[in-house]
Amino acid sequence: MTDTKTLGPRELAAILHKGVDTIKTDARRRPETLPPKLKIPGSNRLLWLESDVVAWLQACRTGDKSDPT
Numbered sequence: 216m217t218d219t220k221t222l223g224p225r226e227l228a229a230i231l232h233k234g235v236d237t238i239k240t241d242a243r244r245r246p247e248t249l250p251p252k253l254k255i256p257g258s259n260r261l262l263w264l265e266s267d268v269v270a271w272l273q274a275c276r277t278g279d280k281s282d283p284t
Contacts (some may be wrong), residue, residue: 224238224261242259250270
């Protein structure tokens, strides 16, 4: 088993300095503005892998030429 941590909307909101409701709304209406979601078959929970969030944030840094999406 790996040490991969999952994050819910509350944890992601704290990292991105957004409200929990904003994260939930963006996940539905504007998913391109958030890190890639973790999709678990049979579940509708909003989850993100911490490693994906870190990579996405690094790609968003000013001057970084890689695409964050």
